[in-house]
Amino acid sequence: MKLLARKLPWLIGTLLAVSFFTFMLVSLLPGDPAVMILGAGGVSPEAIAQLRLELGLDRPLIIRYFDWLGSALSGDLGRSPMTGQAVSDAILSRLPVTIQLGLMAIVIALLLAIPLAMISAYFAGSRLDRGISGIGFALMSVPGFMMAIFLILIFAVGLGWFPATGWVAFSESPTANLRSAILPAMSLAMIELALYMRLLRTDLIDTLQQDYITLARAKGLPNWLIMIRHALRPSSFSLMTVVGLQLGGVISGAIIVEEIFALPGVGRLLYQSILQRDLLMVQGIVLFIATAYVLVNFLVDMCYSLLDPRVRYAD
Template sequence: MMFSIVRRLGRGLLVVLLVTLAVVVLLSFAPGSVAEAILGDAATPEAVAALNSKLGLDEPLWMQYLNWIANAAQGDLGTSPLTGQSVTTAITERLPVTFQLAAMSLVIALVSAVFLAVISVMRPGSPVDRGTAALSSVFLSVPAFVAGPVLIYFFAVELGWAPVAGWNRIGDGIGLNLQSALLPAIAMSLMEIAAFHRLLRTDLMTTLREDFIGAARAKGMNEWYVMFRHALRPSSFSLITLAGINLGRLIGGTVIVETLFSLPGLGQLLASSIVSRDLIMVQGIVAFMAVVYVVINILVDSSYELIDPRVRKVATV
């Protein structure tokens, strides 16, 4: 067990290194530099070169990366040369917004998908089953950058049920916070609902054909009891794996939604840092998101034994 965890951590570290290295290489091909962003368009080449030397940006790219890795290993993700703010501080300030959006969208997607999948498999081929399949297809074809403006128009502009843009923190009141978070979370959750529903429906249909389900029904157990007590848990492996992977992806994929709704999260900070060529900030945010993604996947793998004791028995054989 310990060896397995260590092996996963080693693979996770390799993923983080490769991702951050890719960021450095890709940004090196982009025109301009952070020195030019700081000094403006009227800056002379001499002034740009002097500022690059002061910031250590005149060193070879591989040397800059190794220096950053050495500092990051000690918990120092660096300081933005553009804003003078610590990368760790910037992430800490903006993480609650991004995490709340990702968590809310995942919860909305899971609850909706479980409900749709259960009512579908209760009567396969029925109008309800066909209707949920059609709804799932619609959700699957509506990405967040399309759903966001539509939700803003109908629920914020026309109905006035939510603010068009901006963010209210929990300290401003739970109601205000949910008003500003609900539409972005729904926009992010639509495609997840479709994916989760299709996956869970397929696994439930397979589980309901198992002998132990037939035995439970033969004992006269209620169909809803059989569904939630015996069928749902062993059908959740693929769903939990996908949900864990998608949570990491949602945390790292809020750029579009946070930009559309003007939310002060990590996604918006990452987008603005890329535009301004703030490599230190981009590296720190990407490294943090990669670590979160790796940790979530390790936790998902470890959760299988808690969901189904049969996995624990197989692992001990």
């Protein structure tokens, strides 16, 4: 409860700041949303003025912000003038795709990063360690969209194992769903893999030098047991923080990947809304992403006490 009371004002303040700056920056983008909706050619100035009046674009910017914020606090993120669909409905309808993609990417990255980090830390300074670290640096230097194109060329175009684009819902066909999700998930996972591996390796090397590890070795415990039972858990704080932030930021990280693979996710919806100048949709999605970031970060702080009781006592 003390942690909640200490964090809650910061959570609310962060969300308010994000909503304010997002609204202002989006509203200051060049171009007139009314013109984008009606089209530039053959539209009378009266029609444009009438639409601006209906959308509330004739009012001062700060008043429009507080009107939008009041509606957002009540759960109403507005309705897209481009499609007529409620912003909240559009986000919720596409959210399962993005969540599945993000969770698959994180799971794949962790399944590969944890054993590689443990091997690299155990053989620190060896050729094996340098080789694994080199692969990690190489993966970190490759942008997500390049990794996506590379995987498409190999596994979709070359080998034909997976589809290059498109999405099949899990309810329609679980097998086809996994086949359509594996390449975009791998595109995101390869970048996260390098980050997780490097981070955990560094913490494991430091942990393996602690006195209680020396004591465990003196007791004759196997090295694999020492690594898993005594070294892995206290070395997971930094990794847990990064994974938590990636869970909150998976939507923003998947924007380009979803567009390349033509996936009907929230990231692609944000990309298309920016191109169409759909201000209400962009503001709603950014607010949703910020809320996810803040809430997941708070849950990570709460989970620290499960990894180390000393954090619980300090609170």
